[in-house]
Amino acid sequence: MSIVLGIDIGGSGVKGAPVDLETGEFAEKRLRIETPSKSTPENVAKVVKEIVDNFADVIGDSPVGITVPAPVVHGKIPFIANLHKDWTGLEAEKFFTEFLGRPTTIVNDADAAGLAEVQHGAAKGVPGLVLLTTQGTGIGSALIYDGVLIPNTELGHLEIDGHDAESRAASSIKDKENLSYKEWAEERLQRYYSFLEFLFSPDLFVVGGGVSKDHAEWMPLLKLKTPMIPAALRNKAGIIGAAAQADYRRAHPDIVVRVDSDNEVV
Ligand code: BGC
Numbered sequence: 001m002s003i004v005l006g007i008d009i010g011g012s013g014v015k016g017a018p019v020d021l022e023t024g025e026f027a028e029k030r031l032r033i034e035t036p037s038k039s040t041p042e043n044v045a046k047v048v049k050e051i052v053d054n055f056a057d058v059i060g061d062s063p064v065g066i067t068v069p070a071p072v073v074h075g076k077i078p079f080i081a082n083l084h085k086d087w088t089g090l091e092a093e094k095f096f097t098e099f100l101g102r103p104t105t106i107v108n109d110a111d112a113a114g115l116a117e118v119q120h121g122a123a124k125g126v127p128g129l130v131l132l133t134t135q136g137t138g139i140g141s142a143l144i145y146d147g148v149l150i151p152n153t154e155l156g157h158l159e160i161d162g163h164d165a166e167s168r169a170a171s172s173i174k175d176k177e178n179l180s181y182k183e184w185a186e187e188r189l190q191r192y193y194s195f196l197e198f199l200f201s202p203d204l205f206v207v208g209g210g211v212s213k214d215h216a217e218w219m220p221l222l223k224l225k226t227p228m229i230p231a232a233l234r235n236k237a238g239i240i241g242a243a244a245q246a247d248y249r250r251a252h253p254d255i256v257v258r259v260d261s262d263n264e265v266v
Contacts, residue, residue, distance in 0.1 A: 003027050005059045006243030007048055007066045008109060008235075011035060011082045011137040014044065015235070016051035018058045019243035024120030026236065028058055039084040041092070045099045052100055064102060065246030067109040067238045068092060069138060071152040075106060081157070081166075082137045105246040110134045111151050112241030113208050113231065114142025118149070119244060121232035128203035131155075131196060132231065135171040135209030139192075143200070155196060165192055171211045185218040197226050206231050 007016035017030040031051050036043040052064060068087070070080040075093030096104040107115075114132040117123045123130045127146060134140035139156030142149060156166035167173065169192040174184040193205065205224070207215070208231030215230040222228065231237060 002062075002247060003059060004062050004243040004247045005052065005055055005064045006112075006239035006241070006246070007051055007064065008112070008238035008242065009035070009044060009048070009066060009068050009083075010109070010238075011039075011069065014047045014051065015239060016048075016055070017236075017239050018055050019240050021244055021247050024116065024233075024240050026239075028055060030236075030239070031055075035083075040086045041084075041090055041095060044083070045096065048096070049100060052102075061102065063105060063246040063250050064096075064100060065105045065107065065112070065242030065244070066096060067107055067112045067242045069109050069140070071154055072106050072108050073152060077106075103246070103250065105242070105249045107242055107245045108140065108142075108152060109238050110140025110142045110208075111149055112239075112245060113140070113233075113237035114144050114206075114241070115149055115244055116233055116237040116241035117206055117208070117231055118144050118147055120240060121237065122206050122229055123204065126204050129200065130204045130206060131200055131202040132206040132208060133196075134231075135207060135211050137170065137172045139166040139170050158195065160191060160195055165195075168192070171209060174211075181214065181218040182221060185221040189218065190222055193222060193224055193226075193228070197224055202226050204229065208234070208237055210235070 002021045003018045006019050013032045015032045017026040018028050020027045033047045069082050070077045077087050077090045077092050080087040092106045130144040132142040141153045141155035143153050158165045169188040205226050205228040212230035
């Protein structure tokens with residue numbers, strides 16, 4: 001049994017749990033700590049370390065996988081929308097590996113969720129192009145073709161009608177503007193997902209994030225050609241995907257994200 005710690009850094013909380021990679025289940029109860037209000041890399045790293053220390057007995061000297069709400073290009077963060085601006089330009093993989101004193105893999109939060117949904121969740125065994133979006137503070141995206149992830153798509157930042165898409169269609173905006181599910185779906189999501197459909201012709205949309213549990217209230221309101229289903233792993237997906245990615249990197253230290261749905265090299 002391979003147990004690896006996955007940690008999901010979000011705008012409001014940092015969540016971590018050791019993951020049994022064969023089953024995709026948590027081996028221990030998840031620990032959540034508030035994201036520091038001044039969310040610099042140093043402040044967030046201290047919280048991450050608290051989580052690592054908490055599970056030290058269970059994870060031994062195994063690597064750690066961490067998600068961030070930003071693209072991660074060869075270990076580096078080119079820009080960040082929803083955490084402190086000091087993350088921009090950070091060599092995140094090097095920084096966390098040194099700070100934690102153990103091999104650390106950093107992965108975009110939506111990519112991690114996409115990998116987890118392909119390996120253990122809603123997109124398992126789905127052929128063709130799966131487009132997963134995560135709805136939260138921002139909109140994250142993962143493109144998975146025949147089980148292979150194409151990393152770092154930033155489809156929450158598509159410019160639509162002169163706006164950054166997530167500034168209109170993210171679920172945080174629904175809350176901020178007090179929109180009903182109907183208003184949000186018909187005015188904001190319809191435009192966003194039909195544009196994604198036009199650009200990518202996916203075979204399946206999977207939508208994750210807190211609002212996916214209320215999918216019955218808004219998904220049926222969308223008029224799309226592409227089937228859309230809620231993510232299955234809910235808020236566990238980022239943690240599971242991060243752990244899987246760290247395990248993959250342990251086995252293939254020179255290769256960046258190239259796995260299929262069985263976590264095999266492709
Ligand atoms: C970021 C993405 C991230 C998404 C969800 C966006 O603002 O640019 O990298 O996946 O938010 O957290």
